[in-house]
Amino acid sequence: RRGEMAKSTQLIDNEVFRAYATYAGIVLIKMMLMSLITAYFRITRKAFVNPEDTESFGKGESAKKYLRTDPDVERARRGHLNDLENIVPFVGIGLLYALSGPELSTALLHFRIFTGARILHTFAYLIPLPQPGRGLSWAVGYSVTFSMAYKVLKTAWLL
Amino acid sequence: RRGEMAKSTQLIDNEVFRAYATYAGIVLIKMMLMSLITAYFRITRKAFVNPEDTESFGKGESAKKYLRTDPDVERARRGHLNDLENIVPFVGIGLLYALSGPELSTALLHFRIFTGARILHTFAYLIPLPQPGRGLSWAVGYSVTFSMAYKVLKTAWLL
Amino acid sequence: RRGEMAKSTQLIDNEVFRAYATYAGIVLIKMMLMSLITAYFRITRKAFVNPEDTESFGKGESAKKYLRTDPDVERARRGHLNDLENIVPFVGIGLLYALSGPELSTALLHFRIFTGARILHTFAYLIPLPQPGRGLSWAVGYSVTFSMAYKVLKTAWLL
Numbered sequence: 001r002r003g004e005m006a007k008s009t010q011l012i013d014n015e016v017f018r019a020y021a022t023y024a025g026i027v028l029i030k031m032m033l034m035s036l037i038t039a040y041f042r043i044t045r046k047a048f049v050n051p052e053d054t055e056s057f058g059k060g061e062s063a064k065k066y067l068r069t070d071p072d073v074e075r076a077r078r079g080h081l082n083d084l085e086n087i088v089p090f091v092g093i094g095l096l097y098a099l100s101g102p103e104l105s106t107a108l109l110h111f112r113i114f115t116g117a118r119i120l121h122t123f124a125y126l127i128p129l130p131q132p133g134r135g136l137s138w139a140v141g142y143s144v145t146f147s148m149a150y151k152v153l154k155t156a157w158l159l
Numbered sequence: 160r161r162g163e164m165a166k167s168t169q170l171i172d173n174e175v176f177r178a179y180a181t182y183a184g185i186v187l188i189k190m191m192l193m194s195l196i197t198a199y200f201r202i203t204r205k206a207f208v209n210p211e212d213t214e215s216f217g218k219g220e221s222a223k224k225y226l227r228t229d230p231d232v233e234r235a236r237r238g239h240l241n242d243l244e245n246i247v248p249f250v251g252i253g254l255l256y257a258l259s260g261p262e263l264s265t266a267l268l269h270f271r272i273f274t275g276a277r278i279l280h281t282f283a284y285l286i287p288l289p290q291p292g293r294g295l296s297w298a299v300g301y302s303v304t305f306s307m308a309y310k311v312l313k314t315a316w317l318l
Numbered sequence: 319r320r321g322e323m324a325k326s327t328q329l330i331d332n333e334v335f336r337a338y339a340t341y342a343g344i345v346l347i348k349m350m351l352m353s354l355i356t357a358y359f360r361i362t363r364k365a366f367v368n369p370e371d372t373e374s375f376g377k378g379e380s381a382k383k384y385l386r387t388d389p390d391v392e393r394a395r396r397g398h399l400n401d402l403e404n405i406v407p408f409v410g411i412g413l414l415y416a417l418s419g420p421e422l423s424t425a426l427l428h429f430r431i432f433t434g435a436r437i438l439h440t441f442a443y444l445i446p447l448p449q450p451g452r453g454l455s456w457a458v459g460y461s462v463t464f465s466m467a468y469k470v471l472k473t474a475w476l477l
Contacts, residue, residue, distance in 0.1 A: 011258050012255075012258050012259050012260065012314060012315055015317060017258075017315075018315040018316070018317040019315075019317045019318075021255045021258075021259070021311055021312075021314075021315035022312060022315050022316055022317050022318055024251060024252075024255065025252060025255065025308050025311045025312050025315070026312075028248045028251050028252055028308065029305070029308055031244075031248065032244075032245075032248050032301065032304065032305075034244075035244060035245075035301070049237065050234075050237075050287065050293075052287050052288075052289055052290050052293070053290055055289065055290065056290070075368075078367065078368075080244065084243060084244065084247070084402055085349075085350075085352075085353060085398065085402065086350075086353075088247055088251075088402070088406055089346045089349065089350050091251045092342060092346050092406075092409045093342075093343060093346055095254075095413075096330075096339045096342065096343065099329045099330050099335075099339075100330050100339070101330065128368065128370050129370075130370055130373065131370050131371055131373065131374070134368075134370070142350065142353070145350065146347070146350075149343050149346065149347055152339055152343045153339075153340060153343050153344075155330060155339075156330055156335075156336040156337075156339035156340050156343070157336070157340055158333060158336040158337045158340050159337075159340055170417050171414075171417050171418050171419065171473060171474055174476060176417075176474075177474040177475070177476040178474075178476045178477075180414045180417075180418070180470055180471075180473075180474035181471060181474050181475055181476050181477060183410060183411075183414065184411060184414065184467050184470045184471050184474070185471075187407045187410050187411055187467065188464070188467055190403075190407065191403075191404075191407050191460065191463065191464075193403075194403060194404075194460070208396065209393075209396075209446065209452075211446050211447075211448055211449050211452070212449055214448065214449065215449070239403065243402055243403065243406070247406055247410075250410045254413075
């Protein structure tokens with residue numbers, strides 16, 4: 001039992017892996033917070049999609065009017081979907097990258113730039129900032145993930 | 160070759176990791192089943208989105224009428240998207256959590272509650288159950304993932 | 319420090335894990351390319367969803383007319399969402415599968431068929447090919463992921 005525990009903590013003892021776990025945890029939590037932002041807008045704008053969600057507003061027509069789309073709700077949802085499209089590949093490729101033996105300083109550079117870019121992206125989307133604010137923050141995160149993918153494929157390549 | 164094989168099975172020999180693999184496998188399969196449920200509703204309700212999917216119903220107007228949305232199809236699709244938003248973070252954070260050296264009993268508690276909550280969430284969404292059934296099952300799964308993220312960040316923290 | 323580095327490269331030295339890293343990297347990059355295809359169609363078809371994205375076309379009504387949906391944009395977006403629904407489970411289950419000690423040849427068979435099927439699926443969706451082209455390529459990838467999940471659950475099962 002002890003031996004197994006020791007084995008299981010090997011990875012988490014590695015500094016690059018610890019950095020990965022920290023930043024992957026931060027961006028995944030950031031992504032999950034989009035659910036709360038969407039819920040906040042749904043409740044304050046009274047804009048729902050499921051009939052059972054409007055039942056507390058009464059029955060029939062009085063509740064049906066809250067089954068509608070709202071620009072702020074849709075904006076938060078698009079930000080959430082963009083996170084899924086970009087943060088999920090980062091988490092997957094980042095794990096392989098962390099296991100491919102990069103220098104700690106290089107790895108930290110990748111993780112920090114990606115995390116900063118995605119936090120900026122969320123603000124750029126929700127405020128919203130004028131373009132190319134959102135576009136650039138998206139492109140920076142996207143490029144970081146490609147850079148990590150290049151290192152993974154160069155190290156692991158076995159087709 | 161043997162040595163490598165042995166190394167590769169170290170993680171899967173660890174009990175916490177085995178529990179993680181079991182529950183992550185179960186919730187990912189559950190998420191994938193949402194595709195079949197959506198396909199079932201698309202076929203039985205004759206509600207498609209791609210013109211090439213309706214060609215077996217004939218050409219021209221007779222097929223075009225099946226390019227439409229259907230409440231049951233949309234409901235299954237929302238359940239699927241909600242799974243992506245919640246099960247994917249669980250799988251990512253859960254992996255790091257399993258590697259952060261938790262007690263087996265604590266880990267099992269997290270994995271079991273999350274898995275139960277997400278299965279309930281699917282039933283609550285598809286039947287649908289009156290609120291707050293779906294909301295509560297969502298919140299339980301969400302909280303479990305945050306609890307694991309807290310343990311990961313506490314153990315790994317390297318910014 | 320050296321010892322830790324050595325430990326961190328154990329996994330990536332394993333052939334099955336290297337094959338997994340290669341194919342997971344390829345399909346994740348393929349999924350990310352869907353963002354570029356969507357952006358390409360948004361720009362060439364002038365079909366945007368965020369008001370701030372159309373400001374370079376002028377202010378007021380002249381820009382507002384570009385806030386619209388376009389069939390090619392929507393098709394690329396559906397392809398991207400289908401990738402999220404299928405490639406993400408492959409990456410998660412594939413990692414556990416690679417750690418469950420499969421034969422290299424069996425693992426390569428799974429990874430190659432899945433990757434080929436998903437590349438075919440993208441072409442079938444974007445061209446589009448007549449059905450059942452897209453349906454079959456989807457089903458092949460789906461079945462490969464289930465086959466890996468079965469091996470993971472058989473090896474790891476700890477409920």
